[in-house]
Amino acid sequence: MDVRLLISRLREAYPDAACALEHQTPFQLLVATILSAQCTDARVNMVTPGLFARFPDAAAMSQASQGELEEIIRSIGFYRNKAKAIRAASERIMETFGGTVPRSMEELLTLAGVARKTANVVLGVGYGLSEGVVVDTHIQRISRRLGLSRGKTPEEVERDLMALLPQEDWIHFAHLLIFHGRRTCVARGPICADCPVVDLCPSGPYFLGGQTPPWERSARAAKGKPVAASKKKHPANKKRPAKKRSPTKKKSPAKKKAPANKPGRGVARRRKAR
Numbered sequence: 082m083d084v085r086l087l088i089s090r091l092r093e094a095y096p097d098a099a100c101a102l103e104h105q106t107p108f109q110l111l112v113a114t115i116l117s118a119q120c121t122d123a124r125v126n127m128v129t130p131g132l133f134a135r136f137p138d139a140a141a142m143s144q145a146s147q148g149e150l151e152e153i154i155r156s157i158g159f160y161r162n163k164a165k166a167i168r169a170a171s172e173r174i175m176e177t178f179g180g181t182v183p184r185s186m187e188e189l190l191t192l193a194g195v196a197r198k199t200a201n202v203v204l205g206v207g208y209g210l211s212e213g214v215v216v217d218t219h220i221q222r223i224s225r226r227l228g229l230s231r232g233k234t235p236e237e238v239e240r241d242l243m244a245l246l247p248q249e250d251w252i253h254f255a256h257l258l259i260f261h262g263r264r265t266c267v268a269r270g271p272i273c274a275d276c277p278v279v280d281l282c283p284s285g286p287y288f289l290g291g292q293t294p295p296w297e298r299s300a301r302a303a304k305g306k307p308v309a310a311s312k313k314k315h316p317a318n319k320k321r322p323a324k325k326r327s328p329t330k331k332k333s334p335a336k337k338k339a340p341a342n343k344p345g346r347g348v349a350r351r352r353k354a355r
Contacts, residue, residue, distance in 0.1 A: 082228055084245055087281055091257040094277040095264070098256040100206045103129060107182040107207035108139050108174070112167050114202045115194040120158050128154050139180050142171035166194030186212045198235065205252035214242045215255035219262030225296055226266060226284040 091098075101122040104110040109129070116125045132153050136142040150164035157163065170192040174182060182203060183189050189200035198217060204210040214220075216235040220242075224230040230241035246254055265272050271288055279285040287294040 082245075082281060084247075087227070087278055088246075088250055088254060088257070090277045090281070091261060092253075095257055095260040098253070098260040100202070100256065101259075102126065102202075104207075105133070106138070107203055108142075109133050109137070110207045111170065111182055111192075111195070111199070111203050112142070114199045115166055115170070116154060116157055116163055118159070118163070118194075118199075124157060128157055139171040139174040139182070142167060143175045145171075163194065169193035170195065182207065184208050184210065197239065201255075205255070209252070211248050211251040214239050214246070214251045216242070217259065218268075220255060220258045222268060223258050223262050223266050226271075226282060226294065227278070228283045231296060 100110075102110060102113040102117060103126045104113050112132070113125055113129050116128065132150075135149075135153070136145050145168060147164055147168065150168060151160055154160045154164060173192055174180060177191075178188070183192075184204070186197070186200050186204065189195050189203060190197070195203075197213060198215055201213045201215040204212050205215065216224075216239045221232075221235055221238050224232075224238050224242060229245060230238045232238040232241055242254070243251065261278075262268075265276050271284075273279050273282075273285050273288045276282065276285065279289075284294040284297065
């Protein structure tokens, strides 16, 4: 893989690639990134303006009550746990770091709700420091498809990317892959026909041929997810839906015929009457 060519193509295709989380300070970026776990950036951006208007910094956030925070971020998934995390992180920032978000990986990892991905976002976007590569679901998926990593965990993928990429590209490369994952190399049904790097991608021929790459099948199987069919069924092979039968009218029971008079019965009655 020609990494330089890959980066050049992606830069040309996504000139607007940047962090999608709206923020004004490293602290606001930290909070927004904690809230974005298992949630879309768009949803977070709907919530944070009101949150930051009320609690703009660590000093204010550390004094917020659990109930207040939960009410503001209720529309975000796992809002109770996230409210606890941003309160605890704010308190530690005030008590240990003098109200300033720390600028090192080791110190950031001591904050509640912060793992390597969040720490890399804060360091790279908030402070412009390259200590690692952000690895989210998009980056992990696309790194495997492009053959940049066969790592099974975000940590393994990050190590592979750090070894392949020039350090000056660590920060922006993550934004490029995220935009590529959202606009072209989507999880299901990647748009390979419009992909700017399809000729560099080992997965491209499989997807263009209606198949799933073997490394993607194995990754999905390891997670216990159903593996997509490698070949699409031809429309002619699809079973036609059974025709609906029109309801049949129930036949009314046949009327019983009145029994015919036995011969001689009427004559006998007339004789008795006489």
